[in-house]
Amino acid sequence: MSVPAELRYTEEHEWVAIDGGTASVGITDYAAGQLGDVVYVSLPTVGATVTAGDPCGEVESTKSVSDLYSPVDGEVAEINEELDDDPGLVNAEPYGAGWMFRVRLPAGSGGETELPPGLLTAAEYEELTKSAG
Amino acid sequence: MTEFAGWLMPLRYGSETAEHNAVRSAAALFDLSHMGEIAVTGPGAAAALDYAVCGWPSALAPGRARYTMLCAPDGGILDDLVVYRQADDRFLVVANAANTAVVLAELRQRCAGAVVQDETEITGLIAIQGPNAPGILSRVTDLPLDGMRYYAGASGTVGGCPAWVARTGYTGEDGFEIFCAAGDAERVWAALTEAGDRDGAGLPAAGLAARDTLRLEAGMPLYGSELGPDVTPYEAGLGRVVRLDKPGDFVGRAALAARAAEGPRRTLIGLVARSRRVPRHGYAVLSGSGEVGVVTSGAPSPTLGTPIAMAYVRTGATGPFGIDVRGNNEPAEMTELPFYDRRKQR
Numbered sequence: 001m002s003v004p005a006e007l008r009y010t011e012e013h014e015w016v017a018i019d020g021g022t023a024s025v026g027i028t029d030y031a032a033g034q035l036g037d038v039v040y041v042s043l044p045t046v047g048a049t050v051t052a053g054d055p056c057g058e059v060e061s062t063k064s065v066s067d068l069y070s071p072v073d074g075e076v077a078e079i080n081e082e083l084d085d086d087p088g089l090v091n092a093e094p095y096g097a098g099w100m101f102r103v104r105l106p107a108g109s110g111g112e113t114e115l116p117p118g119l120l121t122a123a124e125y126e127e128l129t130k131s132a133g
Numbered sequence: 134m135t136e137f138a139g140w141l142m143p144l145r146y147g148s149e150t151a152e153h154n155a156v157r158s159a160a161a162l163f164d165l166s167h168m169g170e171i172a173v174t175g176p177g178a179a180a181a182l183d184y185a186v187c188g189w190p191s192a193l194a195p196g197r198a199r200y201t202m203l204c205a206p207d208g209g210i211l212d213d214l215v216v217y218r219q220a221d222d223r224f225l226v227v228a229n230a231a232n233t234a235v236v237l238a239e240l241r242q243r244c245a246g247a248v249v250q251d252e253t254e255i256t257g258l259i260a261i262q263g264p265n266a267p268g269i270l271s272r273v274t275d276l277p278l279d280g281m282r283y284y285a286g287a288s289g290t291v292g293g294c295p296a297w298v299a300r301t302g303y304t305g306e307d308g309f310e311i312f313c314a315a316g317d318a319e320r321v322w323a324a325l326t327e328a329g330d331r332d333g334a335g336l337p338a339a340g341l342a343a344r345d346t347l348r349l350e351a352g353m354p355l356y357g358s359e360l361g362p363d364v365t366p367y368e369a370g371l372g373r374v375v376r377l378d379k380p381g382d383f384v385g386r387a388a389l390a391a392r393a394a395e396g397p398r399r400t401l402i403g404l405v406a407r408s409r410r411v412p413r414h415g416y417a418v419l420s421g422s423g424e425v426g427v428v429t430s431g432a433p434s435p436t437l438g439t440p441i442a443m444a445y446v447r448t449g450a451t452g453p454f455g456i457d458v459r460g461n462n463e464p465a466e467m468t469e470l471p472f473y474d475r476r477k478q479r
Contacts, residue, residue: 036144
C-alpha cells in the first residue's frame with residue numbers, strides 16, 4: 001500500500017495535494033483497495049462550494065457505495081472527467097490519473113504553505129490504516 | 134478477506150472484475166470448502182429425502198443431481214440445496230455455509246431410516262468454472278468429461294486424488310465442482326492451476342465478490358437475499374422445484390399446495406438500471422410515486438456494463454419502475470431473468 005509522503009490525508013481516506021491556492025483531491029490507495037473495483041464516481045459540479053468534512057460525491061464499487069468528502073473548504077475548480085469513462089483509474093493510479101477534483105481555496109485562508117487544519121501527515125495516515133487493520 | 138458464515142473468505146484475490154471476466158471468457162477457480170456437505174446414506178435414504186425436501190431425490194438416477202429446497206412446514210425456505218445421488222443408497226446434500234447447522238438438524242430429524250452425517254469438515258470443494266473448464270480439467274482427471282451432462286457427476290481422480298466431480302456451478306457458465314478430501318484440496322487446486330497455466334489463458338482464483346456478480350447475472354437466487362424463511366419457492370419463481378406430483382407426504386406439502394393454488398403475492402423480477410448508480414440490497418422499488426417492492430441483490434454487471442438488480446415487487450405491479458437510490462428515483466427497466474444466458478451468447 002502506498003502513502004506518498006508529500007500528500008496530506010483525511011480520516012475518511014481522501015488525499016490532498018496543495019499547490020498554491022488549489023487543492024487536488026482523490027482517494028487513497030488503501031481506500032481503493034478496500035472498496036475493490038471502482039465502477040462509478042459521482043463528483044461535485046465545477047463551481048460548487050464544498051465544505052471540509054461534508055460529502056460532495058460518491059464512489060461506487062462492486063460491493064459498496066461510499067461518500068466522497070471534501071477535505072477542504074472552497075470552490076470546485078475542476079473535476080476529473082476521465083473517470084466518467086474509466087473509473088478504474090481510481091484503482092490503477094489513485095494518486096495520479098485517478099485524482100477526482102480540484103478546489104480553489106478561499107483567499108486569505110491557507111496561504112502558500114499553510115495547510116488547512118485537521119489534515120493528517122503521511123505518517124499519521126499510515127498509522128490510522130494500520131490500526132484499522 | 135471477509136468473515137463469512139464463520140469462515141474467513143477472500144472477497145477478491147486481485148480485481149473482482151477481472152475474476153468475473155475470466156469466468157465468462159476463459160475459466161477461474163473457486164475455493165468453496167465453506168459449503169456444507171451432508172451425506173444421507175442407507176437403504177432408506179431415498180425415501181427419507183423425499184420426505185425431507187420438496188424435490189424428488191428418489192427419482193434421480195445414480196450419478197445425477199438436482200437443485201432443490203428444504204422448506205419449513207409453513208412453506209418458507211430454510212435453505213436451497215444441490216442433491217447429488219452418488220450411489221443407490223448414498224446422497225450428498227450441499228448446503229449454504231450459513232445454513233449447514235440448520236440443514237443438518239432438520240435432516241437428522243426428518244430422515245428417519247437413513248444415516249445423516251456432516252462431512253463439511255472432511256470435505257474440500259473446488260469449483261472450476263468457465264468455457265475453458267472442460268479442457269483444463271480433462272488434463273488432470275481420469276474421468277471422460279465429454280459425456281458428462283449438466284447436473285451429473287462421477288467418482289474419479291483429480292490431480293491423482295480421489296474426487297467426486299460434478300458438472301454443476303453457480304456462475305451461469307459451463308464448469309465443474311470437485312469434492313475431495315479436505316487434506317487433498319491443496320493438491321487438487323495446484324494440479325488445476327498448473328494445468329490452467331499450460332492453457333495460455335491461465336486459471337486465476339476468484340473470490341466471493343466475483344461469485345456474487347456471476348450468479349446475479351445468471352439470475353440465480355442467493356439465500357439471505359432472494360430466499361429466506363419468509364419466502365416461498367413460488368415467489369422466488371422456483372415453483373418448478375416443488376414436486377407436488379411426487380407420491381407421499383413431505384414437510385411443507387400442505388402449505389405449499391395452498392400457496393401454489395392461490396398464486397404468489399410478490400414476484401421476483403430483473404431490473405436493468407438506466408443510470409450508473411448501483412441499486413443495492415434493501416433499496417425500495419418505485420412505480421409512479423409509490424413503493425411497490427424492494428431490491429434483493431444489485432451490482433454493477435461486468436458483462437452488461439450497467440448496474441443490474443433482482444427485486445421482489447407486488448404481483449401485478451407495472452412499470453415504469455424506478456429505484457430509490459439514496460433519495461433519488463433512478464429509472465430502471467424490467468427484464469426477463471437471467472440477465473446473462475451463455476447459450477444465447479455463443
